[in-house]
Amino acid sequence: MRPATLHAMKTVIAAASxxxxxLRLLAASLMALTAHAREPAPLDAAxxxxxxxxxxxxxxxxxxxxxxIGVLREDGxxxxxxxxLADREKKEPVTVxxxxxxxxxxxxxxxxxxxxxxxxGKLDLDADVRVLVPEFPDKKEVITMRQLLCHQSGIPHYGxxxxxxxxxxxxEPMPFLDPVNSLDKFNKTPLSHPxxxxxxxxxxxxxxxxxxxxxxxGEPCHQQIMSRIARPLGMTSLQLDMERDRQxxxxxxxxxxxxxxxxxxxxxxxxxxxxxxxxxxNIRDFALWARAMLRQSLLSPPVEAExxxxxxxxxxxxxxxxxxxxxxxxxxxxxHGGKQNEATSRLVLYPKRDHGMVVLTNCGHGDPGAITTAVxxxxxxx
Numbered sequence: 016m017r018p019a020t021l022h023a024m025k026t027v028i029a030a031a032s033x034x035x036x037x038l039r040l041l042a043a044s045l046m047a048l049t050a051h052a053r054e055p056a057p058l059d060a061a062x063x064x065x066x067x068x069x070x071x072x073x074x075x076x077x078x079x080x081x082x083x084i085g086v087l088r089e090d091g092x093x094x095x096x097x098x099x100l101a102d103r104e105k106k107e108p109v110t111v112x113x114x115x116x117x118x119x120x121x122x123x124x125x126x127x128x129x130x131x132x133x134x135x136g137k138l139d140l141d142a143d144v145r146v147l148v149p150e151f152p153d154k155k156e157v158i159t160m161r162q163l164l165c166h167q168s169g170i171p172h173y174g175x176x177x178x179x180x181x182x183x184x185x186x187e188p189m190p191f192l193d194p195v196n197s198l199d200k201f202n203k204t205p206l207s208h209p210x211x212x213x214x215x216x217x218x219x220x221x222x223x224x225x226x227x228x229x230x231x232x233g234e235p236c237h238q239q240i241m242s243r244i245a246r247p248l249g250m251t252s253l254q255l256d257m258e259r260d261r262q263x264x265x266x267x268x269x270x271x272x273x274x275x276x277x278x279x280x281x282x283x284x285x286x287x288x289x290x291x292x293x294x295x296x297n298i299r300d301f302a303l304w305a306r307a308m309l310r311q312s313l314l315s316p317p318v319e320a321e322x323x324x325x326x327x328x329x330x331x332x333x334x335x336x337x338x339x340x341x342x343x344x345x346x347x348x349x350x351h352g353g354k355q356n357e358a359t360s361r362l363v364l365y366p367k368r369d370h371g372m373v374v375l376t377n378c379g380h381g382d383p384g385a386i387t388t389a390v391x392x393x394x395x396x397x
Contacts, residue, residue, distance in 0.1 A: 082386065130314055134315060145158075180201060225291065270356050348363065
């Protein structure tokens, strides 16, 4: 085949791929507009009262300051509600507009954004990540994007190993808006094991994955998430967790001290973690994100299926980790949790039954999984 002909064919294929992506994003945008145009179908009053009672009982048991939940069923987001206080000292209540940290629930965002690049032919999951991010030191092992997203890279988490950073000065006023610079916080740390030989949950691995996604997509990591996920879905409150600076609707964070008292958590801007744990939003937008996953509106079915497939180790062992998500091997449940000093979160989906739930709290000691369990029990009472 002549080079000119081959080039023309590639151009046509690429154009078709981009057209499909544009149509899917348009569909997602229309879905978001439809969702905003009507109120969610309400729960029956008696069921809603049971749900409220279940949440408040869990909040009392866990000594939570504030929380918000969203319940999803086949006909949409059927319940959104805030409970307790967004700021205990100022007596500000939690509402559906209160913005909480997602913590590690940012990792599924990263997974979807990365798979969008795979779908466009811009990212190879199985290539050496140092091809795109040569700033990451050579560990004498090939590490792939697939291994980063499913926690098989060997890059450790915050502990118990000693994390070795690179110390240097930066010219930029906010250098860690670039995930490549965030690598300096851990990049000298040795691997805990050869890539692909076992699962070791690692937020640092997902910071490297954020840098890879940024290079593959050709624009800042957070801008890709905003343009390809947040805006099409109408998630107007989704944002990186920057310095607070009295921004409206942000929840204050709380934690337990050594004596067990619930106290304000130190203010900490987590934006430097990017797709590992840098995002936050209100419960409405967290629920819109979860609903988009149930509706398969951000990826083509084959690519989404690949993303949600449990990944295997080198020896063939199937794990409970897919690309950015935790999954049951039968595909019945897709989920993720998040925990920081000042917040916890939970997202759980049952795709085969077309329902799910999201929870956000402003307490680092919270157990949002216990809240989802209690709410499901309340929903299913007869």
